[in-house]
Amino acid sequence: MDARRAEALPVRYAGLDDIVKRVPVSVVWEITLACDLACSHCGSRAGRRRRDELSTAEALDLVGQIAELGARDVGLIGGEAYLRKDWLEIVAAIRAAGMRCDLQTGGRNLSEARVAAAAAAGLCGVGISIDGIGATHDKVRGVPGSYELALAALRRVRAHGLSSAVNSQINAYTLPQLREMMDVIIDAGATNWQLAITTAMGNAADHPEMLLQPWQMLEVMPLLAELAVEGRERGLFLQPASNVGYFGPHESTIRNVLDPEIFFHGCNAGDTVMGIEADGTIKGCPGLGADYAGGNVRERRLKDIWENSAPIAFNRRRTVEDLWGFCRTCYYAETCMAGCTWTSHALMGRAGNNPMCHHRALEMDARGLRERLVKVRDAPGRSFDNGEFEIVVEPVPPAASTRVPDRIAVNG
Amino acid sequence: MAETGRIPVPLRLCRGCRRFVNLDGREDCVFCGADLAAAEAEHEANLAEMRRAADALREALAGLR
Numbered sequence: 001m002d003a004r005r006a007e008a009l010p011v012r013y014a015g016l017d018d019i020v021k022r023v024p025v026s027v028v029w030e031i032t033l034a035c036d037l038a039c040s041h042c043g044s045r046a047g048r049r050r051r052d053e054l055s056t057a058e059a060l061d062l063v064g065q066i067a068e069l070g071a072r073d074v075g076l077i078g079g080e081a082y083l084r085k086d087w088l089e090i091v092a093a094i095r096a097a098g099m100r101c102d103l104q105t106g107g108r109n110l111s112e113a114r115v116a117a118a119a120a121a122g123l124c125g126v127g128i129s130i131d132g133i134g135a136t137h138d139k140v141r142g143v144p145g146s147y148e149l150a151l152a153a154l155r156r157v158r159a160h161g162l163s164s165a166v167n168s169q170i171n172a173y174t175l176p177q178l179r180e181m182m183d184v185i186i187d188a189g190a191t192n193w194q195l196a197i198t199t200a201m202g203n204a205a206d207h208p209e210m211l212l213q214p215w216q217m218l219e220v221m222p223l224l225a226e227l228a229v230e231g232r233e234r235g236l237f238l239q240p241a242s243n244v245g246y247f248g249p250h251e252s253t254i255r256n257v258l259d260p261e262i263f264f265h266g267c268n269a270g271d272t273v274m275g276i277e278a279d280g281t282i283k284g285c286p287g288l289g290a291d292y293a294g295g296n297v298r299e300r301r302l303k304d305i306w307e308n309s310a311p312i313a314f315n316r317r318r319t320v321e322d323l324w325g326f327c328r329t330c331y332y333a334e335t336c337m338a339g340c341t342w343t344s345h346a347l348m349g350r351a352g353n354n355p356m357c358h359h360r361a362l363e364m365d366a367r368g369l370r371e372r373l374v375k376v377r378d379a380p381g382r383s384f385d386n387g388e389f390e391i392v393v394e395p396v397p398p399a400a401s402t403r404v405p406d407r408i409a410v411n412g
Numbered sequence: 413m414a415e416t417g418r419i420p421v422p423l424r425l426c427r428g429c430r431r432f433v434n435l436d437g438r439e440d441c442v443f444c445g446a447d448l449a450a451a452e453a454e455h456e457a458n459l460a461e462m463r464r465a466a467d468a469l470r471e472a473l474a475g476l477r
């Protein structure tokens with residue numbers, strides 16, 4: 001990689017060397033489950049603290065263990081990370097250990113005093129969740145007035161010179177408002193916009209009406225490509241999460257970081273991404289549920305869990321034979337491995353078959369078909385739990401077809 | 413040696429339809445039928461032309477100053 005490009009890439013960008021050495025470049029750490037919002041899509045069903053969250057001493061010790069593994073970027077999430085009394089001590093320790101530290105927040109109570117103190121502690125950047133305009137955001141986030149509070153927090157973050165980003169959910173409520181949201185976000189001065197598709201986990205599993213249907217990827221992806229190009233011209237970089245994709249004619253436009261040949265190369269969980277729960281449970285990705293818990297730092301060293309725990313290794317050990325359904329015979333199977341593990345597990349009850357995919361929707365559409373998800377089992381109501389959905393394959397209703405007549409279908 | 417992470421499987425961008433294709437020895441794009449090498453050459457030629465035009469414009473603007 002040339003030096004200029006290496007300099008321009010974010011520290012959380014994982015290169016081949018990181019993958020080979022399995023460096024957890026990006027660590028996403030839920031430091032508390034306490035929360036001041038009540039989001040209808042919250043995967044962890046945050047609200048009250050976990051009963052057994054790490055103590056300050058345990059958290060500070062964990063910072064050292066994270067640094068030992070070579071991590072470069074620690075993102076603090078919750079719940080609301082700032083509701084933990086010692087959160088600034090944790091920020092300062094992460095910075096002192098030489099790592100970047102960002103906060104991901106709903107911003108409801110990210111007061112002037114909190115932002116000033118965070119900047120003084122060395123916090124590098126803040127990502128604020130904005131999920132729709134005005135009343136839509138308030139509905140998704142479960143608190144009237146939270147939209148204005150989030151925007152005010154974003155302005156405060158900028159005023160303190162911290163890098164400012166926005167995180168947004170793409171779902172049935174926000175999809176029609178994404179364009180307008182981009183204008184608001186640019187006006188508020190954010191430079192990065194991370195977009196993720198709402199995953200059917202936790203509270204979202206109880207709200208199937210807010211989830212996108214697979215065929216809506218035919219609308220989502222061209223729109224994201226348009227927004228990516230326009231955003232870049234206006235100083236806003238779109239960053240699709242790894243559950244947004246895959247392939248199709250817009251892959252290069254939505255995913256490239258200064259290089260049109262960058263494409264989705266599969267889930268990074270457990271290879272270059274690590275998730276930590278507030279009680280010290282270690283996972284390959286923050287969104288994954290109990291099946292993917294690799295161990296707890298109260299019982300084992302982080303390095304031991306990271307290197308030796310089987311539930312962390314699912315990704316690197318996955319083969320095409322582990323895929324099923326449409327993904328099993330997909331043209332991109334070997335590269336993609338069914339995309340986001342979190343998304344497919346939350347919907348289908350196990351990984352390896354992911355209906356939320358643009359390539360798949362295009363292939364279906366070329367045959368005059370589309371997939372519809374129907375919920376067949378409720379989630380039990382625990383943090384990071386999931387229900388189960390069935391895929392119904394049906395003919396595309398005549399008015400909804402986006403078929404291009406001469407396309408070649410390559411999937412069996 | 414310790415287990416490595418999953419090494420990405422490389423793909424190639426078809427300059428005809430902007431879809432990624434597998435490196436499976438095929439010379440044409442499985443999606444749009446374009447000759448991959450020819451489409452790449454055309455893309456490179458277009459890029460070079462754009463660069464030349466941009467340089468010419470820059471020079472012309474410098475001459476105006």
Ligand code: SF4
Nearest residue numbers: 327330336338357360
């Ligand atoms: S169908 Fe499955 S394997 Fe193929 S690109 Fe989509 S998510 Fe990946």
Ligand SMILES: [Zn+2]
Nearest residue numbers: 426429441444
């Ligand atoms: Zn092509």
